[in-house]
Amino acid sequence: MSARWRVLVGFAVLLALLPLVVPNSFVLDLVNRIAINAIAVIGLNLVMGYAGQVSLGHAAFFGIGAYLSGVLPSQYGWPPVAALGAGLAAAGGLAFAVGRPILRLKGHYLAMATLGLGIIGAIVVTNESRWTGGPDGMPVDALTLFGHGPGNEKGWYAVLAVALWLTVWLAQNLVDSPVGRALRTLHGSEPAAQSVGIDVPKYKVRAFVVAAMLASFAGSLFAHYVGFITPQVSSFMHSIELVTMVVVGGMASVWGSVLGAALLTALPQLLADFEGWEMVLFGGLLVVTMVLLPRGVVPTLARRLGGRARA
Amino acid sequence: MLSEFLQFLFAGVTSGSIYALAALGFAIIFNASGVINFAQGEFIMLGGMVSVALAAAGLPLPFAVVASVLVSVVVGIGVEKGAIEPARRAETVTLIIITIGASILIQGLAQVIFGKGQHALQPFSGDTPILVGGASLLPQSLWVLGVSAIVVAALWGFFNRTLAGKAMLAVSYNRLGAQLVGIEPRRVWLVAFGLSGGLGAVAGALSAPITMTSYDAGLMLGLKGFVAATLGGLGNGLGAVVGGLLLGVAEAMTAGYVSSAYKDAVPFVLILLVLVFLPRGLLGARSADRV
Amino acid sequence: MRFGGVQALAGISYLVQPGRVQSVIGPNGAGKTTLFNVITGVYRPTEGRVLLDGDDVSGQSPDRLARRGVARTFQNLQVCLQMSALDNVMAGAHRHLGQGLLPSLLHLRATRRADAQARDAAMEWMRFVGVDRYALRDADGLPYGALKRLEIARALASKPRLLFLDEPAAGLNPTEKVAMRDLIHAISERGVTVVLVEHDMKLVMGVSERILVLDYGRKLAEGSADEVRANPDVVAAYLGHG
Numbered sequence: 001m002s003a004r005w006r007v008l009v010g011f012a013v014l015l016a017l018l019p020l021v022v023p024n025s026f027v028l029d030l031v032n033r034i035a036i037n038a039i040a041v042i043g044l045n046l047v048m049g050y051a052g053q054v055s056l057g058h059a060a061f062f063g064i065g066a067y068l069s070g071v072l073p074s075q076y077g078w079p080p081v082a083a084l085g086a087g088l089a090a091a092g093g094l095a096f097a098v099g100r101p102i103l104r105l106k107g108h109y110l111a112m113a114t115l116g117l118g119i120i121g122a123i124v125v126t127n128e129s130r131w132t133g134g135p136d137g138m139p140v141d142a143l144t145l146f147g148h149g150p151g152n153e154k155g156w157y158a159v160l161a162v163a164l165w166l167t168v169w170l171a172q173n174l175v176d177s178p179v180g181r182a183l184r185t186l187h188g189s190e191p192a193a194q195s196v197g198i199d200v201p202k203y204k205v206r207a208f209v210v211a212a213m214l215a216s217f218a219g220s221l222f223a224h225y226v227g228f229i230t231p232q233v234s235s236f237m238h239s240i241e242l243v244t245m246v247v248v249g250g251m252a253s254v255w256g257s258v259l260g261a262a263l264l265t266a267l268p269q270l271l272a273d274f275e276g277w278e279m280v281l282f283g284g285l286l287v288v289t290m291v292l293l294p295r296g297v298v299p300t301l302a303r304r305l306g307g308r309a310r311a
Numbered sequence: 312m313l314s315e316f317l318q319f320l321f322a323g324v325t326s327g328s329i330y331a332l333a334a335l336g337f338a339i340i341f342n343a344s345g346v347i348n349f350a351q352g353e354f355i356m357l358g359g360m361v362s363v364a365l366a367a368a369g370l371p372l373p374f375a376v377v378a379s380v381l382v383s384v385v386v387g388i389g390v391e392k393g394a395i396e397p398a399r400r401a402e403t404v405t406l407i408i409i410t411i412g413a414s415i416l417i418q419g420l421a422q423v424i425f426g427k428g429q430h431a432l433q434p435f436s437g438d439t440p441i442l443v444g445g446a447s448l449l450p451q452s453l454w455v456l457g458v459s460a461i462v463v464a465a466l467w468g469f470f471n472r473t474l475a476g477k478a479m480l481a482v483s484y485n486r487l488g489a490q491l492v493g494i495e496p497r498r499v500w501l502v503a504f505g506l507s508g509g510l511g512a513v514a515g516a517l518s519a520p521i522t523m524t525s526y527d528a529g530l531m532l533g534l535k536g537f538v539a540a541t542l543g544g545l546g547n548g549l550g551a552v553v554g555g556l557l558l559g560v561a562e563a564m565t566a567g568y569v570s571s572a573y574k575d576a577v578p579f580v581l582i583l584l585v586l587v588f589l590p591r592g593l594l595g596a597r598s599a600d601r602v
Numbered sequence: 603m604r605f606g607g608v609q610a611l612a613g614i615s616y617l618v619q620p621g622r623v624q625s626v627i628g629p630n631g632a633g634k635t636t637l638f639n640v641i642t643g644v645y646r647p648t649e650g651r652v653l654l655d656g657d658d659v660s661g662q663s664p665d666r667l668a669r670r671g672v673a674r675t676f677q678n679l680q681v682c683l684q685m686s687a688l689d690n691v692m693a694g695a696h697r698h699l700g701q702g703l704l705p706s707l708l709h710l711r712a713t714r715r716a717d718a719q720a721r722d723a724a725m726e727w728m729r730f731v732g733v734d735r736y737a738l739r740d741a742d743g744l745p746y747g748a749l750k751r752l753e754i755a756r757a758l759a760s761k762p763r764l765l766f767l768d769e770p771a772a773g774l775n776p777t778e779k780v781a782m783r784d785l786i787h788a789i790s791e792r793g794v795t796v797v798l799v800e801h802d803m804k805l806v807m808g809v810s811e812r813i814l815v816l817d818y819g820r821k822l823a824e825g826s827a828d829e830v831r832a833n834p835d836v837v838a839a840y841l842g843h844g
């Protein structure tokens with residue numbers, strides 16, 4: 001078995017054993033939210049960490065999945081799974097359509113454009129209250145397939161653990177493939193990538209589409225899991241949360257994304273005890289972490305430990 | 312008809328001036344350090360909130376406003392010293408996250424100190440509207456326009472006529488070269504953050520009587536300032552002013568003639584369209600990348 | 603080719619001769635790199651045309667040209683420092699690998715096998731240029747000379763017909779320069795047509811069968827090493843401001 005598969009099997013075992021040590025459903029709920037975020041963050045890391053393209057509007061794609069899963073089943077009678085598929089198609093389609101003109105941009109101009117895209121998404125969701133319930137949000141039907149659903153937190157955990165494991169597996173495959181190498185090459189040097197025949201815009205768009213679909217997938221799962229969504233899911237702050245998870249966990253590291261999602265999903269819960277001071281502490285911790293570990297937690301630790309565990 | 316148009320134009324130019332000041336803050340920091348400072352909006356928020364709090368505590372309005380500017384200058388310098396300088400060599404995205412962290416921190420502090428409510432500052436010279444061509448113009452709008460114009464002129468003078476200003480420009484053109492002639496980039500960054508902090512606070516205090524303010528008012532203003540700065544071409548001072556005004560007017564016209572619900576989307580639609588056709592903004596350089 | 607007010611190249615007609623080593627020389631700023639950039643598609647010429655096998659390829663993107671067998675190295679190194687040396691070279695084989703998104707996502711057996719072959723081939727090329735001992739190291743931190751060779755290995759891994767080398771010996775010490783000359787010979791012997799930009803005259807005269815001399819964006823002379831050396835314009839240009 002290759003090292004890669006040993007780690008993947010280890011991860012599967014960890015996921016299988018985790019419910020045994022989780023003390024209560026409150027913590028299990030947290031774990032579930034971490035898994036959902038991690039799926040979106042892994043996708044975003046493909047764009048940011050591997051392909052090197054900043055995206056500050058990723059919550060728009062999360063929002064597409066969440067709202068299509070919210071609106072289509074409850075108002076148009078779609079089966080939830082079909083709505084989830086529609087979300088994937090819509091997010092992927094949008095990413096494909098806007099990818100070429102936007103990903104041509106460099107640096108802060110790209111940050112600006114993706115940010116703009118995200119904010120437009122949030123404004124649409126807030127204003128089209130006929131479908132979305134506007135700023136107050138909307139309830140979402142339960143996720144079911146042939147009449148069966150995950151039910152309680154435990155059932156959801158099973159679904160989300162499988163989804164997360166598959167996402168990690170797909171991302172690891174992609175990273176360690178000709179396509180992944182092309183992405184890393186164009187990140188390192190676009191002239192170099194072109195000089196060896198890599199169609200740079202095409203590959204950027206590919207990473208963007210995959211990331212958008214993963215975000216939409218996570219958004220759909222989130223909507224069904226929580227049962228209620230508000231425009232917050234597609235807001236600028238949510239985009240920033242996702243980016244922060246990528247960067248804190250570590251750019252160009254799939255495991256970093258999982259860790260980043262875990263840390264930043266759990267942190268607000270831990271800070272909730274410091275009533276009123278959550279934002280101060282969150283902001284402060286963010287600054288301190290990034291100053292001390294500018295490459296993110298996983299790559300920095302990997303380097304410190306001297307290992308070559310570049311996941 | 313005309314009076315309606317004028318009314319929208321006044322509103323647009325007023326908010327456009329605020330965006331222009333915000334955009335100048337982005338441009339100054341970007342020029343000096345290459346950093347996009349997502350905490351820029353918080354400086355604007357501080358200008359409004361600190362003025363409100365001090366005025367409420369009984370300080371005469373002019374003193375409250377000046378104090379708010381000073382506070383914001385200090386906060387700006389604090390951001391640079393505490394968050395940017397220690398991470399100078401980090402990647403762009405990391406720096407973006409750091410400024411966002413600083414922004415959340417400042418917002419959090421404002422929330423703890425001033426609470427969550429909405430506040431309005433009293434207008435600087437009453438609120439009896441002046442009628443111009445059938446449209447009414449608030450005296451506060453005149454304050455906004457006048458002070459913005461003075462600030463822009465002063466900045467122009469600073470960067471083109473004073474040694475310190477020229478030194479700052481020199482750093483943005485060629486950091487190493489500037490260092491060789493004895494300009495210390497770190498000092499320049501510090502000045503840039505302080506200056507942007509002050510600029511933001513001026514904008515915040517000026518607009519607080521018109522738009523109300525709250526601890527989280529900085530986010531949208533900051534983002535629109537970023538749009539305005541990008542619209543004109545990042546790091547271009549004139550571009551920032553033009554971008555800000557353009558944005559304000561486009562927004563006001565949309566709100567007036569099309570849909571006020573989608574008014575906030577206007578800047579972002581505009582910037583996407585501009586960037587698709589002009590990847591470096593309206594006034595940005597158009598050179599081929601060298602290899 | 604002009605950039606705003608700068609006429610970087612004017613009235614050049616240049617025929618790359620298949621199967622030979624040829625050089626482009628000229629003082630700094632003469633337009634040598636620009637010529638490479640125009641030929642390899644980095645710049646779209648403002649006037650004139652580039653032909654490959656008789657097809658007009660002017661302004662075609664560099665990646666399309668690369669897929670037709672045009673490879674190059676860069677005067678300012680374009681190595682991906684965040685990748686291992688081996689990955690850099692494997693990237694060179696991109697056009698010969700399965701490029702579908704799904705096979706890559708699913709790690710299909712065919713993709714894996716092609717990738718494993720590319721890895722072996724890349725190791726082979728690294729050995730050929732003499733940087734195999736760095737294979738698993740991050741490119742960041744390799745010695746300058748090794749990076750220059752790494753770029754050549756990457757270009758070779760794309761199995762080009764035409765290889766453009768922009769100042770491969772710049773910054774190398776005398777021993778390394780000699781080794782570079784031998785490497786260029788060896789590449790040529792494998793049937794790759796090499797075009798070289800170089801300031802080191804000993805190297806240029808030693809390897810090239812034909813030389814093109816540029817000055818201020820114009821063709822000053824073209825011919826064999828001896829012809830060029832004897833050309834009074836060339837001598838004047840080099841003594842004048844070389």
Ligand SMILES: Nc1ncnc2c1ncn2[C@@H]1O[C@H](COP(=O)(O)OP(=O)(O)OP(=O)(O)O)[C@@H](O)[C@H]1O
Nearest residue numbers: 599600601605608610629630631632633634635636
């Ligand atoms: N992208 C560009 N934009 C503007 N001017 C350019 C660009 N690329 C090259 N030039 C100009 O074209 C001229 C030729 O440059 P080029 O790099 O081709 O010279 P070179 O012969 O390769 O010189 P060197 O020996 O120093 O490498 C120079 O005046 C240069 O400044």
Ligand SMILES: [Mg+2]
Nearest residue numbers: 634635636677
């Ligand atoms: Mg050159």
